[in-house]
Amino acid sequence: MRFSINPEMATQEVQPNETLTNLKAESDTLKTKLEDERAKLHDVELHQVAEKVDGLGQFIMKTRRTLKGHGNKVLCMDWCKDKRRIVSSSQDGKVIVWDAFTTNKEHAVTMPCTWVMACAYAPSGCAVACGGLDNKCSVYPLSLDKNENLAAKKKSVAMHTNYLSACSFTNSDMQILTSSGDGTCALWDVESGQLLQSFHGHAADVLCLDLAPSETGNTFVSGGCDKKANVWDMRSGQCIQSFETHESDINSVRYYPSGDAFASGSDDATCRLYDLRADREVAIYSKESIIFGASSVDFSLSGRLLFGGYNDYTINVWDVLKGTRVSILFGHENRVSTLRLSPDGTAFCSGSWDHTLRVRDRGYHLEPVTSATVCLILVSSSSCLSLMPVPSPFYFIRTASFITFGP
Amino acid sequence: MERVIVAMQDPDMGVKMRNQRLLITVIPHAMTGNDVIEWLIQKYNITEEEARHLGGLLVQYGYIYPLRDPRSLLLRSDDSPYRFQTPYFWTSSRWPASELDYAIYLAKKNIRKQGELVDYEKENYSILHKRINHTWDFVVMQAREQLRASKQRRKADRIVLECQEQAYWLINKPCVNMPLYYHYTTTIQLRYYYYTTIIHRRALGRNRVKSSICLESFMKYSEQYLHHDPIMSGCLPSNPWISDDTAHWTINTDMVGTPTRLRVERWSFSFMELLNDSMGRREFMIYLEKEFSAENLCFWVACEDLRHGESSKIILKVEEVYKNFLAPGAARWVNIDSKTMERTLEGIKRPHRFIMDDAQMHIYFLMKKDSYPRYLKSELYKNMLAKAIVPQETKKSVFPFMRRQRHSSPSPAMVTQATEDDGKAKGAGPTGTSSTTNSQI
Numbered sequence: 001m002r003f004s005i006n007p008e009m010a011t012q013e014v015q016p017n018e019t020l021t022n023l024k025a026e027s028d029t030l031k032t033k034l035e036d037e038r039a040k041l042h043d044v045e046l047h048q049v050a051e052k053v054d055g056l057g058q059f060i061m062k063t064r065r066t067l068k069g070h071g072n073k074v075l076c077m078d079w080c081k082d083k084r085r086i087v088s089s090s091q092d093g094k095v096i097v098w099d100a101f102t103t104n105k106e107h108a109v110t111m112p113c114t115w116v117m118a119c120a121y122a123p124s125g126c127a128v129a130c131g132g133l134d135n136k137c138s139v140y141p142l143s144l145d146k147n148e149n150l151a152a153k154k155k156s157v158a159m160h161t162n163y164l165s166a167c168s169f170t171n172s173d174m175q176i177l178t179s180s181g182d183g184t185c186a187l188w189d190v191e192s193g194q195l196l197q198s199f200h201g202h203a204a205d206v207l208c209l210d211l212a213p214s215e216t217g218n219t220f221v222s223g224g225c226d227k228k229a230n231v232w233d234m235r236s237g238q239c240i241q242s243f244e245t246h247e248s249d250i251n252s253v254r255y256y257p258s259g260d261a262f263a264s265g266s267d268d269a270t271c272r273l274y275d276l277r278a279d280r281e282v283a284i285y286s287k288e289s290i291i292f293g294a295s296s297v298d299f300s301l302s303g304r305l306l307f308g309g310y311n312d313y314t315i316n317v318w319d320v321l322k323g324t325r326v327s328i329l330f331g332h333e334n335r336v337s338t339l340r341l342s343p344d345g346t347a348f349c350s351g352s353w354d355h356t357l358r359v360r361d362r363g364y365h366l367e368p369v370t371s372a373t374v375c376l377i378l379v380s381s382s383s384c385l386s387l388m389p390v391p392s393p394f395y396f397i398r399t400a401s402f403i404t405f406g407p
Numbered sequence: 408m409e410r411v412i413v414a415m416q417d418p419d420m421g422v423k424m425r426n427q428r429l430l431i432t433v434i435p436h437a438m439t440g441n442d443v444i445e446w447l448i449q450k451y452n453i454t455e456e457e458a459r460h461l462g463g464l465l466v467q468y469g470y471i472y473p474l475r476d477p478r479s480l481l482l483r484s485d486d487s488p489y490r491f492q493t494p495y496f497w498t499s500s501r502w503p504a505s506e507l508d509y510a511i512y513l514a515k516k517n518i519r520k521q522g523e524l525v526d527y528e529k530e531n532y533s534i535l536h537k538r539i540n541h542t543w544d545f546v547v548m549q550a551r552e553q554l555r556a557s558k559q560r561r562k563a564d565r566i567v568l569e570c571q572e573q574a575y576w577l578i579n580k581p582c583v584n585m586p587l588y589y590h591y592t593t594t595i596q597l598r599y600y601y602y603t604t605i606i607h608r609r610a611l612g613r614n615r616v617k618s619s620i621c622l623e624s625f626m627k628y629s630e631q632y633l634h635h636d637p638i639m640s641g642c643l644p645s646n647p648w649i650s651d652d653t654a655h656w657t658i659n660t661d662m663v664g665t666p667t668r669l670r671v672e673r674w675s676f677s678f679m680e681l682l683n684d685s686m687g688r689r690e691f692m693i694y695l696e697k698e699f700s701a702e703n704l705c706f707w708v709a710c711e712d713l714r715h716g717e718s719s720k721i722i723l724k725v726e727e728v729y730k731n732f733l734a735p736g737a738a739r740w741v742n743i744d745s746k747t748m749e750r751t752l753e754g755i756k757r758p759h760r761f762i763m764d765d766a767q768m769h770i771y772f773l774m775k776k777d778s779y780p781r782y783l784k785s786e787l788y789k790n791m792l793a794k795a796i797v798p799q800e801t802k803k804s805v806f807p808f809m810r811r812q813r814h815s816s817p818s819p820a821m822v823t824q825a826t827e828d829d830g831k832a833k834g835a836g837p838t839g840t841s842s843t844t845n846s847q848i
Contacts, residue, residue: 023601027607031607043617049622050626053630083656085818099818101653102814106818115548125819127820141820144818172715174718242606242610256628258625275618280618302639304633344637347637364641
């Protein structure tokens with residue numbers, strides 16, 4: 001936990017009469033009172049309610065696309081609304097826009113700084129925003145002229161006093177929400193670069209944020225190194241709810257699709273679900289065998305599955321309702337730094353420090369066989385033939401399914 | 408102490424400042440030690456000894472720093488040049504100097520000129536290197552970044568900034584040998600507990616819902632959306648990522664002729680689902696026009712545009728909305744309750760992005776409670792549902808030796824530019840991307 005030097009915070013009003021001990025005592029009593037109030041309405045646990053729901057069984061997820069091209073650790077990625085394009089950023093300062101479906105690279109920008117920790121695709125698909133150690137968030141309009149230097153049209157929007165950890169466009173291309181290592185979040189107007197609202201309340205670096213899909217579209221949640229997840233009102237700048245149950249830095253927050261809850265992934269190796277109406281944590285997703293922190297989380301479209309990318313190079317898939325793990329996915333050769341579901345829920349993409357991004361999907365028993373596996377089939381089918389007098393297509397399919405297993 | 412400094416910096420009555428020379432470069436806004444002492448004597452009517460003492464304290468606390476021989480924190484009563492430290496670096500306004508910042512400063516110094524670090528600095532550097540090794544990448548990056556930024560400044564400015572920073576760290580170097588927990592000064596802790604107390608108080612006042620009700624809603628939601636979740640239930644005709652066939656996307660585009668059944672069903676899940684789908688919105692608008700209440704949806708759309716649009720157009724948009732929807736006798740007058748109307752009209756005098764929020768929410772809930780349920784029961788919706796297609800699941804052929812060709816799609820950036828170019832000549836437009844060529848970048 002570090003307190004970044006931020007002269008802005010020095011100007012906030014503090015009651016001069018309250019001594020530190022008094023204030024601390026008051027804060028602690030309020031906290032106990034609050035916990036009591038919250039406990040009063042907590043009449044049932046999530047897994048108890050979920051007993052009547054069918055279990056999911058083991059899931060197989062397969063990698064459908066591997067995007068290679070970054071020269072260094074992939075730090076962040078975001079999907080385009082057209083459901084197939086992706087923007088990703090890496091430690092060497094490169095920001096690449098891919099058509100993940102064909103795995104073609106469409107645009108590449110070299111940022112003037114390294115460690116580009118945040119990137120976002122504009123809702124219109126015409127621009128990308130990115131930033132990192134340069135303490136700024138810049139918007140690059142995507143030009144179709146291959147010869148044009150994208151960096152020339154760059155627009156600097158956000159200015160923080162420390163590194164930019166996350167950024168996101170709100171409902172349009174015109175506003176950007178950013179979070180920074182200086183402990184604040186801020187809402188900016190893209191056109192003028194003006195600060196529209198700033199959000200103070202975290203006591204340390206803010207690492208992640210997510211916008212609520214709610215009807216009034218006015219809130220967002222942020223998580224930080226102070227172990228707190230705060231829900232903010234974008235209009236007033238106030239923190240309307242706060243949750244502090246994690247035991248370490250919160251690396252990622254994501255809203256449940258209905259907007260009534262959100263999940264968080266933290267360095268304490270757990271993911272937790274917080275309900276906003278009950279105003280409490282309602283589930284913890286952890287396992288004794290998982291000791292590395294979760295760097296990013298996302299829900300499936302129905303909210304039944306929670307995908308978590310961890311620092312031990314794996315992705316764990318949790319059953320949100322029952323609290324059990326349904327799948328563990330391997331494949332990355334270094335820690336998973338970012339994970340997002342595609343806008344229509346057909347696949348999810350994970351980016352890792354092994355320089356690659358992988359687009360993954362459900363694997364099925366009956367799958368088209370590619371030429372690579374044909375020879376294996378022929379080999380195994382001959383052994384089958386010795387057992388069965390009549391070779392039939394049915395048995396070919398059987399053997400094929402064993403071969404196509406795996407990530 | 409700061410009061411004194413501010414007085415000293417007063418342009419008329421303060422210390423005489425001149426451009427001083429430091430080696431070759433001219434430093435603006437500097438003063439000599441002598442000047443400082445003279446001024447102090449005059450202003451506070453004190454003896455030279457006292458003035459020297461006070462001046463010395465000012466230097467020791469970092470409010471004034473010497474340009475020549477910065478390590479000796481003394482106020483010399485001769486013509487050695489001094490400067491005022493910028494308020495950003497004042498001890499009172501700064502949080503405790505953190506290890507990380509100090510590490511960045513040392514790294515910068517090291518990079519700039521090897522061997523420029525003094526003994527105790529070298530020691531601190533190696534201790535820090537060991538202690539915060541895991542973020543050393545970050546430290547070096549930040550140091551390089553800051554050096555690069557400073558190279559773009561004029562030499563005079565650069566020297567000034569370097570001196571300021573050096574002076575600050577001379578006084579405020581964090582005790583590197585202390586344990587990892589930082590010294591929280593009273594101010595910081597006060598601030599932290601102040602924020603937390605406010606938040607806790609607010610939280611105690613809020614209404615909470617019973618867990619059983621909240622958790623039940625998760626069950627319902629998951630169940631309702633189960634068939635719409637491609638990862639859980641697959642999608643028709645096939646998942647594009649598995650089969651390499653983009654049919655699923657083409658039949659679900661915004662402007663497709665006949666929507667899929669799943670899509671139309673989804674409109675009945677919640678009002679937000681209906682409005683979020685552009686086709687749903689269009690259908691709802693047609694329905695409202697039949698009911699002569701289309702102005703509600705138009706108003707809502709206009710408010711959304713105001714909220715999320717360009718800042719420069721806010722005043723214009725507010726005027727438009729007023730003219731079209733709120734003014735008495737307006738063409739599409741919306742029916743808002745009098746209190747909200749009053750508040751909104753009052754607020755229009757000073758227009759800003761969120762001025763229509765109350766009115767917009769009122770209309771939104773009006774539509775949600777009234778028009779939306781009736782739409783779902785209407786013939787229009789039922790026809791849509793009946794017409795909707797259920798695509799055939801593509802048979803997964805087991806032995807396609809050839810992988811299906813993956814076609815590119817026009818970039819969204821291109822689509823919008825194309826609509827712009829429509830007005831102009833369709834000259835050297837971007838090359839079609841209907842082949843699977845790999846682009847070289």
